[in-house]
Amino acid sequence: MTRPVLLPVLLLAGIAVIGGGSDVRAQSNGGGRALAPGVKVEVAPAPGSGSSPAAGKVDETALRYYARIGDGERLEAEIARLRALDPGWEPPKDLFAPQPTAAGVDETPFWTLLSAGKVAEARAAIAEQRRKSPSWQPSDKLLQELDLAESAGRIRSASDTKRWQEVIDAAAAQPEAVACNRLDNAWRLAEAYAELKQTDRAFDAYKTIVTTCPKAKERRDTIFKASRYLSPERLRELSALGATANPATGEDYSTVRSAEAELETGRLLERLGNAKPGALSAADLSRVQGIVRDKQDADGAIALGWYFQKQKNFTEAQSWFSQANGWAPSDKAAEGLVLAYNGMGDKAQARAAAAPWKGKSSRIDQALKAVDPPRGPSGGGRSAPQGPSELDQALARHDFAGCIAIIRSTIARSGPTAALLQQRGWCLLELKRPSEAEASFAEAQTLAAREPAPKAAPAPAKGGASTGGKAGDRSPSAAGLPQTATPAQENAYGQAIARLATGDVTGLTRDLPRTNLTPAQRAEIRASLMATEAGRALEDKRYRDVLRLLDARKELEPEPRNLGILRGWALYNLMRYDEAYAQFKSIDDRLSTEDSREGLTTAWKTIYHEW
């Protein structure tokens, strides 16, 4: 039962072996590196690398067990391990024959419980057996496996409950539990060090993993894990080590090196999105520009565009929006382009940039209002040549608080107009005040009904605003004509979006058929309703419904990233792990984020039983 002196012997034996599969190579490279004082990473190919064969006799218990259950992979690994222990040893010829075991006790039931994850049950059964046959001892291999499984459980539960010191204690008590083939334990140990602010040890732990564990995928995942705790400098070091140290044949480590760059981009882009003007250092800015250019990342270019737009650096903004539109034309990129040209005072270019989307994209139509502000008849006859109004400038800056302040004072000065109230609705929506926004759109609608039809309405007036929201369904647009939203439709659309934002899904679904919207607007709202419903379905664990709704939604609009991830989880929970993995992978390959990585890792671990 005791396991004296054999661990060092084993480590030496491991180092003596060269060649064989990549697993064995890893063992030779890594055998017992210290993750931390007292804790070693045991880089062993098969479970239970610390077992002790009786003197002169190799312990074949596990071998026979793997043979019996037909687990070829583990069988081979076990053969390799036993050969490493005793180079003269040959696998028994009767490997697959039933084997009478010592003291007449068959260990199969215990192994079965163990491989089903029922460790406590296995312990109980063994104790009962030992009570009945006091002379019997379970094989060392079995005990070792049980110890390892328990340690892994202990590490997991301690780390799940944030008892970090216990994670370290548990790993120290059973160093073999922390190994490349038990990577999750190693990650948790590193995390525990990091949480206890022992950053150097955390770094050492991550370093040991990325330099000893052979799989590129694992090294890459480790760098993402480490990104929560380590500084960019240390992450760079980690990536460099992971990309070069102890390479195994057939593994492509370029993805390890790129992991750090991806993290960096993600971090910088996120900061770009939230940054106040000038908040990014010149070095960071040039870094992110370089990465975005390298990857031809249109979303990244748009983010950069807005960053410069907020700084009123319209020229720079224009060039990034333009770049984005070149890589992947989209109304998002065009919208930025329109507003950037507008900021530069080049209205002709702005209109030209809007042209491909005009009437098809509400965000473009909205942006165009900054270029050619709609004039309500009671707007006071303010003339345009002076350049964009105060309000337009606020909008071009995305200054929505300014927007409602300006509208408020304008209304106080010269009374409300339908156009002002509608704009106020959009700005309130931006400020996450949807209830007031809805009220504002409704007011706009009421007011529009009293106002004379606008002369410069961008829509082919067909009874127009005076019919309010009721005429829409009875006057479908003539086929072929690009349909631009009437002010009434814009108001109805604004109200619908506000209702979505307040969660009034049921009411909106009920009212939608009777609402005056353009087909494009209607499709957009329907798509959003389906997305919301899909979200609810996931919450209710109606995973098939999630897929049904997302599929239907996809017919209306391409699927955005976050719904793609939602789809991934639905597949995962339907136990369609391979499809879930493929789904997460396709998203992660485009842009790797914490969400996509988490999905990917979870699906991968489930498929390969790596929990």
Next chain:
Amino acid sequence: MPWSPMRQMPMADSRICRTPGRAMLWAALVAATLLTSGCAGWVRDNLTQSPTPWRRIQPAALPVTLPESRDFPIVAARMRDTGAIYKTYTVALGNPTTLPGENRLTIDVQTLPDSLFGALVQPPRVFPVPLYTMETLTATTRREFPDMKMKVADTARRNHYGDYDYVTAQDAVNSCVLAWQLITDHKRMLPERIEAVRLEYRACGVGSNIRALLAPFDSLTLTLPETILEAQDLDGM
């Protein structure tokens, strides 16, 4: 069955531009999809335990009476159910500032289950107890009042239903409050069938008069079908 960790749906990509139009749909979607996909679940009876969608109600149908207020009029009222146990009402109030975020009063009413089945299958509580820890409070106020100076009130205030706590937030122009209260006094206030009532109030206004901001919360009256008595000795208020 494989173990799967609890998960949160991702927030929409923060890089999605915030302009009127399509981007707004994201905001709505994000609000609706702060989800957990649950633990490897085939728990079918969960179906009735998650919250229903919000539905709009007339202000008159709210179980609360608020004083008439020029700055904080009732803009909209909504409610939803969670299982047979919880009813949540939310009142969007006017916001005289240009700050983001709605002013609102939220009321969660927790009733006792009226059937054995209801007792066996209870939805998860819709509000935590304690309502806030310092950590959750910090996170909430940061979200509600970004870029403002925050202060947790040292002493509680009293309204008709006893003591409550609150935070103030200020910038150069505006002030905001977030107040919260859990009513569990069965000896005097709550009828037998109501287990607890939780109130949360958020208001931003122009200027620095905190008392004026708290006035609606100080003087609100709950009007549930079964009478909730007011706390004692409030006459001096």
Next chain:
Amino acid sequence: MTPPIGSSRRAVLFGAASFGLAASLPGSLRAAPFDAAAWRRYAERFLLPEGRIVDTGNKGISHSEGQGYGMLLAVAGGDRAAFDRLWGWTQRVLMVRGDGLTAWRWTPDGGVADHNNASDGDMLIAWALLRAAEAWQAEAYRTAAIAIVKALAAGLLVEHAGLTVLLPGRDGFRKGDTLVLNPSYWIFPAIRAFAALPGGERWSKLAESGLVLLSKARFGSFQLPPDWMTLDASGTVGIADGFKKQYGYDAVRVPLYLALDGYRDPYYFRPFATLATHFGGKAVPATVSLPGGTTTQVAASVGMLAVYRLACRLAGIGGGDAVTVPPLAPDEDYYSTTLTHFSALAAQSLGIDP
């Protein structure tokens, strides 16, 4: 005195003690065997004429556990008269619930102080009755035992998370879908005796579940079971709220009961042995907070040390003398003395000590 009757080796040894066969070796390396003389000394100190065992460490109260221990030791000591007095008092004073179970706590001032039962007390009493029926060929004891076992099975045995478990008392140990359990209420030899009765299958399951739970209920750096634990619907074990979150006076009996039932798997004794040897086998703390590991200033009593010595031997840790057990002091309290005697009985039945 009647010679012991029984087929299992343990029963023989348990009873053999009554002959005083075991030579008493000097020194503290060996547990003093439990024999008729030891019983007499025990009875003099703790058994009052009316038939109740006094918990001298707890203001002189009595409880069902004490009655059970007393009855078991009386059988082992071959003292039927004392046994009858104990059983009589138990019936008269404690069995007032009307459901066949005993009220667990009695105080000299107030009589029955808590009507709730304590399942371990009921089990000890029923097990003692079964042993008495066997030792003295008295069917009445057996009938009484069966009634208690049935009442326990009806009210306290529950299936939860796929396990058969024993509630510590009729009332108050369910919190939603989580149960509060006491690992030291798994009195394995008693459970085995109940399982052997007609229709005793659920008791076999209880024993199996006990081993499973003891494998799961391991906390802190010593991996000790808590005095009180929770079991949720998914089968996850935790440390119970509302009790002291510790390993201590209750859970120390876990290895004792395992040993008494003939278990000898070192895995189940290792946590206790590790704790004892960590403190050099001498000033072992009486309690350890879980999962934190803070220990009290109060040292383990003689009886607890006797349990630790047993655990060390079965765990194969520290050799036979890993723990020094001082002799019982003249004023040693009821609980310590009881644990000492039961440790001796366990060692004897396992063949560790004569």
